[in-house]
Amino acid sequence: MALRKIVKHGNPVLRRKCPPGKRIDKGILQLIDDMFETMYDAPGIGLAANQIGVPLNLTVIDLQADGKKNPIVLINPKIVELKGRLFEEEGCLSIPGFLAKTRRYAQAKVEALNEKGFPITLKGEGLLARAFQHETDHLNGKLYVDRLSLLTRLKMHAAIRKYKKTHPW
Numbered sequence: 436m437a438l439r440k441i442v443k444h445g446n447p448v449l450r451r452k453c454p455p456g457k458r459i460d461k462g463i464l465q466l467i468d469d470m471f472e473t474m475y476d477a478p479g480i481g482l483a484a485n486q487i488g489v490p491l492n493l494t495v496i497d498l499q500a501d502g503k504k505n506p507i508v509l510i511n512p513k514i515v516e517l518k519g520r521l522f523e524e525e526g527c528l529s530i531p532g533f534l535a536k537t538r539r540y541a542q543a544k545v546e547a548l549n550e551k552g553f554p555i556t557l558k559g560e561g562l563l564a565r566a567f568q569h570e571t572d573h574l575n576g577k578l579y580v581d582r583l584s585l586l587t588r589l590k591m592h593a594a595i596r597k598y599k600k601t602h603p604w
């Protein structure tokens with residue numbers, strides 16, 4: 436296992452639509468291990484492969500509710516159902532130091548392959564539903580800031596530019 440460097444807002448790899456993974460081999464399993472280690476260390480509750488500079492359609496999620504680990508691996512995830520509405524504060528490991536209330540669906544159903552290559556369908560509500568949406572967005576080259584109102588987005592971009600000058604990025 437190894438910690439990987441998390442790439443930050445402004446890096447073009449975060450804007451890439453990640454191509455589907457073809458086969459699960461040793462390299463992919465190592466990558467998944469590294470992604471979990473990097474996510475837990477950050478600490479965070481979700482990490483997409485392009486956030487560590489690898490443009491592959493793969494994400495890991497673990498809400499770690501009550502301090503208990505419940506790792507989820509989603510390969511080639513596809514959201515197939517969305518319901519309800521939420522407007523909660525959201526952050527991203529690629530945009531450290533910032534949070535913003537973001538519109539999301541309250542329930543999400545996702546289809547993917549797990550780390551063994553088996554098709555899985557997961558349903559999430561609340562925070563888990565938001566994680567499914569946030570991470571699949573990453574894999575489509577989207578960031579939560581893209582979902583903010585134009586005014587908020589402009590303000591945030593200016594704040595990020597300023598923040599970058601005095602903080603490691």
Ligand code: NI
Nearest residue numbers: 526527528529
């Ligand atoms: Ni993120």
